[in-house]
Amino acid sequence: IILEDDILAEPTFFRFAQEMLERYQDDGRVMHVTGSSPVLPTRQPANYPYSYYFSNYGSTWGWASWRRAWQTYYDVDMKLWTPLLKAEFAKHRGLNQTILDRFDETQNGMDAWDYQWTFARRVHSGLSIVPVKNLIRNIGFGSMATNTHNVHTRSAARTTTPQEFPLIHPPSVMAWPSYERAAQRAHYGLHWRNQF
Numbered sequence: 001i002i003l004e005d006d007i008l009a010e011p012t013f014f015r016f017a018q019e020m021l022e023r024y025q026d027d028g029r030v031m032h033v034t035g036s037s038p039v040l041p042t043r044q045p046a047n048y049p050y051s052y053y054f055s056n057y058g059s060t061w062g063w064a065s066w067r068r069a070w071q072t073y074y075d076v077d078m079k080l081w082t083p084l085l086k087a088e089f090a091k092h093r094g095l096n097q098t099i100l101d102r103f104d105e106t107q108n109g110m111d112a113w114d115y116q117w118t119f120a121r122r123v124h125s126g127l128s129i130v131p132v133k134n135l136i137r138n139i140g141f142g143s144m145a146t147n148t149h150n151v152h153t154r155s156a157a158r159t160t161t162p163q164e165f166p167l168i169h170p171p172s173v174m175a176w177p178s179y180e181r182a183a184q185r186a187h188y189g190l191h192w193r194n195q196f
Contacts (some may be wrong), residue, residue: 001064004032006140009035010160013135018050018127019167030054031069031126032117035062035135038161038186038190044132045178051132051167053176055093057183058121058128060114062136073120078107080123089122094184127175130183133161 001017003009013035023029036059081103089095089103099118106115121128137160170176 002060003062004140006138007062008139008160009136010135010137010162012163012165013062015165016052016135016163016167018130021064021066023169025066025068027173029125030129031065031073031121031124031182032058032128033064034058034060034102034128034130036106036138037131037134039179039182040186041133043182044076044188045176045182048132048179049168050170051163052128053132053179054127054170054173055130055179055183056122056127056175057180058118058130059136060117061138069126070117073118073124073126074117075115078116078119080101081107081119083118085112085123086167094180108164121189127173131163133163135160171177 001014001021017035019032020033024033038057038059086100086103089100090097099115102110102112102115103119106112106119120126137158
């Protein structure tokens with residue numbers, strides 16, 4: 001479980017992450033557990049009865065993973081990021097130009113660790129677990145911040161809601177299409193670090 005110094009976790013995040021880490025520890029399809037849900041409650045898919053989604057998106061604002069995923073797939077140099085792969089990624093509706101540019105900048109020496117992890121999940125088709133309720137608040141916005149200077153973004157004002165237990169588990173491990181569309185809308189045009 002990883003929390004940077006500008007992250008406040010709703011206390012139930014820790015139980016949520018622990019249960020997910022235990023439940024999916026041997027499932028190679030799942031690489032990432034996040035506590036940050038970018039989709040506003042009013043934009044959540046209708047009639048979704050489960051406690052979390054599987055998604056191609058997953059923030060590093062309060063997250064967890066397994067040694068099996070990190071040691072197998074994380075590559076700080078992003079050696080798989082080639083012009084051919086970039087051209088293919090550019091055809092994907094779920095990735096905007098901003099994230100493709102960040103992949104370029106990271107491979108070319110930008111000081112980062114999180115874009116490499118986002119890239120690793122994408123290129124190896126690794127799913128993220130995203131709670132329906134937002135369990136993470138980033139308080140690192142402002143003029144003194146490293147990356148998140150704009151205090152007027154929706155993310156700067158995001159609040160948390162406690163997770164209810166027991167969790168209701170989805171019956172299948174797949175990116176939920178209606179959530180993916182909502183997450184794409186939430187991500188397009190966002191310029192702060194790694195909301196993917």
